[in-house]
Amino acid sequence: MISFEEKVKKITLDHGVIINGDKPWDMQVKNDKFYQRLILNGSLGLGESYMDGWWEAKRLDEFFFKIMSTGAGRNLSSASQYINKLKALITNRQSKSRSKQVAEQHYDLSNEFYKDMLDSRLQYTCAYWKNAKNLEEAQKNKLDLSCKKLKLKKGDRVLELGCGWGGFAKFAVENYGCEVIAYNISAEQVKYARENCQGLPATFIHADYREAVGEFDKVAAIGVAEHVGYKNYRGLMEVAHRSLKPHGLFLLHSIATNISTTICDPWFDKYIFPGGMLPSISQLGEAMEGLFVMEDWHNFGPDYDKTLMAWYENFDKNWSKHKDQFGEKFYKMWEYYLKSLAGGFRARHIQLWQVVMSKDGISGGYESVR
Numbered sequence: 001m002i003s004f005e006e007k008v009k010k011i012t013l014d015h016g017v018i019i020n021g022d023k024p025w026d027m028q029v030k031n032d033k034f035y036q037r038l039i040l041n042g043s044l045g046l047g048e049s050y051m052d053g054w055w056e057a058k059r060l061d062e063f064f065f066k067i068m069s070t071g072a073g074r075n076l077s078s079a080s081q082y083i084n085k086l087k088a089l090i091t092n093r094q095s096k097s098r099s100k101q102v103a104e105q106h107y108d109l110s111n112e113f114y115k116d117m118l119d120s121r122l123q124y125t126c127a128y129w130k131n132a133k134n135l136e137e138a139q140k141n142k143l144d145l146s147c148k149k150l151k152l153k154k155g156d157r158v159l160e161l162g163c164g165w166g167g168f169a170k171f172a173v174e175n176y177g178c179e180v181i182a183y184n185i186s187a188e189q190v191k192y193a194r195e196n197c198q199g200l201p202a203t204f205i206h207a208d209y210r211e212a213v214g215e216f217d218k219v220a221a222i223g224v225a226e227h228v229g230y231k232n233y234r235g236l237m238e239v240a241h242r243s244l245k246p247h248g249l250f251l252l253h254s255i256a257t258n259i260s261t262t263i264c265d266p267w268f269d270k271y272i273f274p275g276g277m278l279p280s281i282s283q284l285g286e287a288m289e290g291l292f293v294m295e296d297w298h299n300f301g302p303d304y305d306k307t308l309m310a311w312y313e314n315f316d317k318n319w320s321k322h323k324d325q326f327g328e329k330f331y332k333m334w335e336y337y338l339k340s341l342a343g344g345f346r347a348r349h350i351q352l353w354q355v356v357m358s359k360d361g362i363s364g365g366y367e368s369v370r
Helices: 004-013 034-051 060-069 079-090 097-109 111-117 137-149 167-176 187-196 233-243 264-273 282-287 303-316 328-346
Strands: 157-159 179-184 201-204 216-222 244-257 294-301 350-358
Touching: 004 282, 034 264, 034 328, 060 111, 060 244, 060 328, 079 244, 111 303, 137 167, 137 303, 137 350, 157 167, 157 233, 157 282, 157 350, 167 187, 167 201, 179 187, 187 201, 216 233, 233 244, 233 282, 244 282, 303 350
Parallel strands: 157 179, 157 216, 179 201, 216 244
Antiparallel strands: 244 350, 294 350
16 A cells, blocks of 8 residues: 555656755655645645645745646645535635635735835735836836726726725826725725825725725726635626726736636635635636627736745845744745745746726727737
8 A cells, every 4th residue: 555655755756846855846844744644635734734844845936836837736635625615516605794804814914014025006916027127117017007908098987896905096096097986895905095095086995896886987806806706706797897887998807727616725715815716717708798898818927926926035035024923834824825826827827817898899999908
């Protein structure tokens, strides 16, 4: 009978990773109980074992790049994944009552913490690195790209579904002369956005995106679809559709997956984004069918690799300011989160899409912006 250790060594070796090898992406095992924990608990066991110091890798991002490039993750199914699938079938894990969990657990951590990790505008979605020398420039590029794709102009009334710390709203108001109404379930983010945009025509409402009312020229949903859940993709599209004037534009910016799923990775579900889920092409296509004309579909997933590594560099550089509040286990959790995602984008295992849709179509066609 093959031992747990032999199983793990075979899986990793088949995908270019050697246990206790000398390459920076090789896994260094510190506790022999790791092998059983990984086989029995899959990706949840992998992440929790890292947090507990049972294994490490000098280049964690490269470890995940190797593993995900060859699909090794598909060999790490566990009971927790099957339980999550059952929960997803039976319940709506992203209902209004449940949706606040991710805000309380993740987004309300500490504004000071995020200020030390992100750029000056507190952009917590993928930057656009074309012609950018650093994170600050790349995030400004992303905001400008988003505004140009929406064809924003002076006097436009814009609905933002989920707004982070208000960076997009402020940028659109100051640079394009718009009025923005934004909905967000994070109390800390809404508080910051209101203070940061005081005196500007930007209104921040502490409420679920499903509660949006009014008629708008344009709608933006940047970094929201990842939290919506497969049972609510259609609902998100319906909110955008009912909120738009005829021929209005809707920009959806989302991390995405190559294969349709109904669950989040168990480790990410437990520690980072409760109820999170990545949409696929077919799921978004079905959700928008009959409501919108798809005008433009832009994938710049590799830019998220750069963004995540820049965030990690800032996080690591400023960790001494926050270590007493959060502790060393949090550091390992956050490192695992940022670097595993970076490896996933590098391997093209996950994507970043900006999709532009119009209500009733754009007369003469839509000119794509890159």
